[in-house]
Amino acid sequence: MSWESWLADAAAGREEAGLTRRLRPRGPDDSVVDLAGNDYMGLSGHPDVRRAAADAALLWGGGAGASRLVTGTLTLHDELEAELADWLGQPGALTFSTGYHANLSIVGALADRSAHIVSDAHIHASLIDAGRLSRAQLTVVPHNDVAAVQAALAARPGVRTLVLAESVYSVLGDEAPLLGLAEVCAAYGALLVVDEAHGVGVHGPGLVARHGLAGRADVLVTATLSKSLGSQGGAVLGPRAVLDQLVNTARPFIFDTGLAPAAAAAALAAARVARSRPDLADTIRTRVTGLARTLGVPAPAGAVLSVPMPSPDAAIAAQADLLAEGVRVGCFRPPSVPDGVSRLRVTAGAGVTEEEWERATKAIDTIVGEVR
Numbered sequence: 001m002s003w004e005s006w007l008a009d010a011a012a013g014r015e016e017a018g019l020t021r022r023l024r025p026r027g028p029d030d031s032v033v034d035l036a037g038n039d040y041m042g043l044s045g046h047p048d049v050r051r052a053a054a055d056a057a058l059l060w061g062g063g064a065g066a067s068r069l070v071t072g073t074l075t076l077h078d079e080l081e082a083e084l085a086d087w088l089g090q091p092g093a094l095t096f097s098t099g100y101h102a103n104l105s106i107v108g109a110l111a112d113r114s115a116h117i118v119s120d121a122h123i124h125a126s127l128i129d130a131g132r133l134s135r136a137q138l139t140v141v142p143h144n145d146v147a148a149v150q151a152a153l154a155a156r157p158g159v160r161t162l163v164l165a166e167s168v169y170s171v172l173g174d175e176a177p178l179l180g181l182a183e184v185c186a187a188y189g190a191l192l193v194v195d196e197a198h199g200v201g202v203h204g205p206g207l208v209a210r211h212g213l214a215g216r217a218d219v220l221v222t223a224t225l226s227k228s229l230g231s232q233g234g235a236v237l238g239p240r241a242v243l244d245q246l247v248n249t250a251r252p253f254i255f256d257t258g259l260a261p262a263a264a265a266a267a268l269a270a271a272r273v274a275r276s277r278p279d280l281a282d283t284i285r286t287r288v289t290g291l292a293r294t295l296g297v298p299a300p301a302g303a304v305l306s307v308p309m310p311s312p313d314a315a316i317a318a319q320a321d322l323l324a325e326g327v328r329v330g331c332f333r334p335p336s337v338p339d340g341v342s343r344l345r346v347t348a349g350a351g352v353t354e355e356e357w358e359r360a361t362k363a364i365d366t367i368v369g370e371v372r
Contacts, residue, residue, distance in 0.1 A: 039351055044266075044270075046273055056076060064261065084235055089215050092238070095267075097258070102236050104130045119140050120141060121142055137156070149181060161190040163191070165181055165193070168197075171306060175207065194208050196208060196223045201227065217238075225263070284350050304345055304346065309342045318371045
């Protein structure tokens with residue numbers, strides 16, 4: 001079969017299954033109420049964040065200019081890493097150009113063929129890819145099952161092991177049993193790697209810190225700068241020895257250009273705003289629990305409410321109907337969802353006005369009710 005035929009067949013299969021994805025550019029003056037994005041705290045448009053990004057671009061230029069190990073480490077990176085470490089209660093931090101790279105790096109730098117990875121079944125795609133690329137022994141355990149993690153650790157005693165989890169899972173929106181996971185990891189000498197992409201900001205310094213686990217040598221944190229902090233990039237936080245290992249061995253760090261100055265400065269300003277404005281996180285919690293109650297679905301631990309739909313086509317139709325009403329929501333469909341259930345993805349962020357929120361939630365209640 002030719003490449004042309006193979007690509008055509010693949011496209012036709014996606015279309016038939018209702019799984020075709022398309023890019024839809026939006027302009028800066030978009031009037032639609034955006035409940036689909038990841039800017040949970042509305043900080044991407046905050047005046048302090050915009051000004052910091054603009055000033056950094058004027059001062060430093062459009063990019064870092066090189067990889068971090070050549071000339072691409074700026075004093076701005078150092079300042080951002082110190083701020084993140086202080087906020088999250090960690091010994092140190094290392095920033096990356098994306099959160100995806102942060103997850104690829106932490107796993108790739110610590111795991112190899114002689115290591116063992118225990119991965120939650122609902123882990124993010126970046127950690128799935130990281131585990132596969134590491135070539136470590138891989139055990140996938142049922143979602144949020146501490147007993148299964150313990151059994152997996154007991155099955156390979158004495159083997160260097162990473163346990164991978166998210167503090168808040170992006171599809172179901174539920175919280176990981178971090179205290180239980182930390183306990184079994186400590187008992188078996190494993191490292192717990194927690195992706196706080198959906199926890200930081202929404203839960204202040206994140207759930208690792210909230211549960212008193214920050215700063216422990218056996219609990220490592222990864223984070224993104226593109227959700228609550230409204231910028232772009234990622235970070236790994238933990239002991240200096242781990243960060244030194246990343247600097248010396250993590251290919252996505254070594255061979256990638258440093259985080260752009262505008263993004264670094266925006267993330268730094270956003271972190272400072274988030275630390276000084278706990279009311280933004282309170283707004284998120286109030287909105288997401290209220291909407292969950294209205295729709296009769298469980299309230300999530302994070303900012304994103306997942307609303308199950310009867311089929312991929314139904315999810316797409318509801319999304320289109322809401323857009324026609326001036327409300328943009330996300331849509332999760334297979335294969336992006338680990339349990340195969342299509343969902344609307346509604347971000348109950350703090351970045352829209354109360355009037356916009358009320359109008360949007362009324363539309364969601366009406367259209368979801370019609371679909372169901």
